[in-house]
Amino acid sequence: MYGKGILKGLSVTWKRFWDTYLDDISWMIRGKKRYHSEEGIKHRSSKNTRGIFTVQYPEERLILPEEARYVPFLVYDEGAEGKKEVRCTSCGICAKVCPPQCIWIVRSNDPNTGRPIPEPTEFYIDADICMNCGFCAEYCPFDAIIMDHDFEIASYSRNVYNMEKLLKPASYYKSIRPENYARNEAERKAKEAAKAAKAAGAAPAS
Amino acid sequence: MMTAPASTTTIDLTQRFPGVVTPDARPGYSGFIVEKDKLVEVATAIRDELGFDLLTAVTGVDYLPENKMEVVYHAYKTTGGPGLVFRVQVPRVDPVEVPSLVHVYPSADLQEREAWDLLGIKFTGHPDLRRILMWEGYEGHPLRKDWQEPFYEEEVKPFKSRWPDGKFFMAEDRNPFKDNLKFPQNFDPEKWIPENDEMLYQSLKRYTVKSEDGMTTDRIVVNMGPQHPSTHGVFRAALTLDGETIVGLKPVVGYLHRNHDKIGERNTFLQNMPFTDRLDYFNSMSNNFGYAITVEKLMKIPVAERAEYIRVIMAELSRIQNHMVFVGMLLNDLGAMYTPALYAFEERELILDIFEAVSGSRMMCNYFRFGGVVRDVPDDVLQKIKDLVFDRLPGKTDEFERLLSENEVLVSRLKGVKVVDAETAVKYGVTGPVLRAAGVPYDLRRADPYSVYDRFDWDVAVRHNGDMYDNYLIRIDEIRQSLRILQQAVKTIPQGPINSQKPQYQVRVPAGESYGRIESPKGELAFYVVSNGKPNPWRYHVRPASFVNITCLEQMCIGTKIADFVALLGMLDIVMGELDR
Numbered sequence: 001m002y003g004k005g006i007l008k009g010l011s012v013t014w015k016r017f018w019d020t021y022l023d024d025i026s027w028m029i030r031g032k033k034r035y036h037s038e039e040g041i042k043h044r045s046s047k048n049t050r051g052i053f054t055v056q057y058p059e060e061r062l063i064l065p066e067e068a069r070y071v072p073f074l075v076y077d078e079g080a081e082g083k084k085e086v087r088c089t090s091c092g093i094c095a096k097v098c099p100p101q102c103i104w105i106v107r108s109n110d111p112n113t114g115r116p117i118p119e120p121t122e123f124y125i126d127a128d129i130c131m132n133c134g135f136c137a138e139y140c141p142f143d144a145i146i147m148d149h150d151f152e153i154a155s156y157s158r159n160v161y162n163m164e165k166l167l168k169p170a171s172y173y174k175s176i177r178p179e180n181y182a183r184n185e186a187e188r189k190a191k192e193a194a195k196a197a198k199a200a201g202a203a204p205a206s
Numbered sequence: 207m208m209t210a211p212a213s214t215t216t217i218d219l220t221q222r223f224p225g226v227v228t229p230d231a232r233p234g235y236s237g238f239i240v241e242k243d244k245l246v247e248v249a250t251a252i253r254d255e256l257g258f259d260l261l262t263a264v265t266g267v268d269y270l271p272e273n274k275m276e277v278v279y280h281a282y283k284t285t286g287g288p289g290l291v292f293r294v295q296v297p298r299v300d301p302v303e304v305p306s307l308v309h310v311y312p313s314a315d316l317q318e319r320e321a322w323d324l325l326g327i328k329f330t331g332h333p334d335l336r337r338i339l340m341w342e343g344y345e346g347h348p349l350r351k352d353w354q355e356p357f358y359e360e361e362v363k364p365f366k367s368r369w370p371d372g373k374f375f376m377a378e379d380r381n382p383f384k385d386n387l388k389f390p391q392n393f394d395p396e397k398w399i400p401e402n403d404e405m406l407y408q409s410l411k412r413y414t415v416k417s418e419d420g421m422t423t424d425r426i427v428v429n430m431g432p433q434h435p436s437t438h439g440v441f442r443a444a445l446t447l448d449g450e451t452i453v454g455l456k457p458v459v460g461y462l463h464r465n466h467d468k469i470g471e472r473n474t475f476l477q478n479m480p481f482t483d484r485l486d487y488f489n490s491m492s493n494n495f496g497y498a499i500t501v502e503k504l505m506k507i508p509v510a511e512r513a514e515y516i517r518v519i520m521a522e523l524s525r526i527q528n529h530m531v532f533v534g535m536l537l538n539d540l541g542a543m544y545t546p547a548l549y550a551f552e553e554r555e556l557i558l559d560i561f562e563a564v565s566g567s568r569m570m571c572n573y574f575r576f577g578g579v580v581r582d583v584p585d586d587v588l589q590k591i592k593d594l595v596f597d598r599l600p601g602k603t604d605e606f607e608r609l610l611s612e613n614e615v616l617v618s619r620l621k622g623v624k625v626v627d628a629e630t631a632v633k634y635g636v637t638g639p640v641l642r643a644a645g646v647p648y649d650l651r652r653a654d655p656y657s658v659y660d661r662f663d664w665d666v667a668v669r670h671n672g673d674m675y676d677n678y679l680i681r682i683d684e685i686r687q688s689l690r691i692l693q694q695a696v697k698t699i700p701q702g703p704i705n706s707q708k709p710q711y712q713v714r715v716p717a718g719e720s721y722g723r724i725e726s727p728k729g730e731l732a733f734y735v736v737s738n739g740k741p742n743p744w745r746y747h748v749r750p751a752s753f754v755n756i757t758c759l760e761q762m763c764i765g766t767k768i769a770d771f772v773a774l775l776g777m778l779d780i781v782m783g784e785l786d787r
Contacts, residue, residue, distance in 0.1 A: 005616075008609075047590070047593040053552055065563040069566035095364065095368040096711065099481060103369075106370070122373075131480055134572065158376070
């Protein structure tokens with residue numbers, strides 16, 4: 001029959017049209033919120049989603065996966081009396097691996113001896129040149145530079161971030177990447193334990 | 207791990223052409239060196255006597271220290287198997303001249319123009335040797351090793367100014383645009399008339415006046431693009447029309463050119479990985495794949511078993527979403543605005559969620575590393591992939607077919623409208639679904655197997671009419687085949703490490719050359735990398751599917767109505783990020 005294919009196609013769009021309303025009603029009957037709730041957003045990005053799946057940004061936001069990456073930040077541990085213990089040792093690996101070369105580091109030197117000390121004096125990231133590839137965080141041996149989840153950085157001028165802007169506490173890192181944080185902490189503890197064991201083992205020998 | 211080498215020694219070209227063809231003896235190189243004067247003769251023999259009917263890549267290389275220029279040709283058989291590499295070497299003294307192979311292999315057309323444009327290798331006998339990626343009137347050839355770009359800082363990365371004394375400056379402050387821009391001599395922008403357009407139109411035979419029935423008729427030149435909404439980006443086509451029929455067409459590209467190859471040569475090997483994402487931005491996983499296997503071949507390292515499976519899963523997911531969006535966009539081009547496109551985007555969204563969960567980014571994945579991938583696929587994400595490939599996507603593909611495949615309006619629009627026939631497609635180097643829709647079952651996953659595709663049970667999708675309807679159907683077929691591969695891959699994925707190498711930010715790559723190719727959703731995506739043992743590639747060349755496929759565009763369009771042009775262009779599934787690089 002001529003026109004059968006068109007009718008078949010129209011049945012698909014017809015079904016899709018009603019799917020949204022049916023889904024809405026079923027959520028309503030169950031007394032749950034399809035919109036503006038975490039559960040609703042998760043449902044809309046799951047395999048069971050039917051009908052309209054749009055997430056109404058900025059009122060609603062997609063739940064970012066832990067690995068989501070945007071312009072990096074520097075991590076500091078909170079020491080005694082609110083002292084910022086910057087993890088970065090200014091080894092320069094991030095600056096060397098950076099594909100668009102947007103990381104600038106000034107290494108600190110001891111004013112008395114002139115020898116380098118493991119701490120950056122200055123640290124710049126040109127966020128407009130940054131391509132969010134995540135190499136710096138991936139190859140940092142000290143977990144000192146981490147990719148952020150904050151993607152709303154539009155501004156009227158060039159986004160050149162200095163130390164002040166880049167430093168964020170380890171607690172923030174923990175809040176956006178709990179699994180990575182736990183893994184890093186476990187690695188660190190293991191390393192320290194190994195060091196302690198080695199020191200303990202070396203002590204009797206000497 | 208790649209199995210088939212890019213060249214084979216079973217064919218004895220050296221005996222067929224004594225004194226003309228010599229094997230390339232440089233360590234790490236393969237193939238033959240052909241005397242410049244006999245190139246056309248040898249290439250004809252390679253095509254006719256040895257049966258290498260598909261010339262996939264023409265690559266120019268500037269060997270500045272040896273004061274030589276080289277053109278490398280990679281020829282393959284559409285029946286499958288390893289390829290043949292032959293090359294010409296000429297002294298690096300202007301004019302650098304190499305005979306053109308356009309008349310033997312028409313697929314060399316745009317690639318020779320590219321080599322002329324970027325490296326200044328003059329192909330004698332080329333019918334239309336104009337610049338292609340840079341604009342006409344541009345001074346110099348940017349891929350030459352002694353050429354420096356505006357804002358040039360250092361020969362190779364990492365730049366010394368970044369560490370340990372990284373006092374921030376903006377490139378444009380240190381090196382104002384004016385100071386580093388070269389103009390031709392006596393250049394005055396006020397008085398300059400672009401010769402480009404005149405040359406372009408001459409190549410179209412605009413002034414051919416035909417006289418029939420005693421009437422003098424003239425042809426019309428129509429410029430479509432670069433801002434035309436249906437040219438898939440900044441693509442421009444200059445068409446000559448006889449009434450409504452297309453009688454000539456020249457693609458004009460390069461509006462999005464950023465000299466990816468030069469950036470790649472300044473980068474270290476690893477730093478190129480995120481840049482490949484920006485080629486075909488729909489399929490960054492495939493781009494990563496191609497580059498990773500190319501460099502792995504050169505480094506001679508194995509790939510971790512689990513990583514091979516992850517790679518295949520990601521590449522096939524990428525293919526599914528690409529083809530779905532292709533169908534949606536094709537319908538957009540044909541005037542069925544947005545409904546199919548948005549249905550496709552819904553599935554694409556779910557696939558991109560997976561990419562984001564594993565790699566951290568939806569489109570710019572940067573997920574592959576030499577020897578494996580960057581991080582493991584967690585169990586919950588693997589479960590999500592299983593849900594998609596077993597429960598959702600097969601049903602949605604059926605729904606897509608119900609929506610479109612039998613629709614009488616669509617069928618009568620697509621059926622019988624010729625895209626390209628098999629012979630022309632092979633001649634002009636078309637690869638990918640368009641070639642398979644024309645009846646040539648040439649799929650690199652089967653013809654030149656890489657990674658672990660040989661472990662799965664799947665068929666090469668092929669259709670035989672080569673019309674638009676077949677080109678549409680083959681995409682649906684390929685989605686189904688990809689789902690088959692995926693279903694087996696997620697079931698049989700082994701546990702284990704995800705990288706055979708230790709993570710290192712600077713890899714050691716032995717000297718030599720490597721040509722790695724994969725079946726990207728758009729056709730053959732290949733990388734040609736030359737290493738001289740230093741941390742940066744000496745030559746880094748991308749052979750994108752979109753770019754070589756449009757060589758055939760003129761052949762496809764001649765004789766059809768202008769109303770079909772948009773659909774035909776849509777069939778090639780071009781992405782300007784890859785085409786212009």
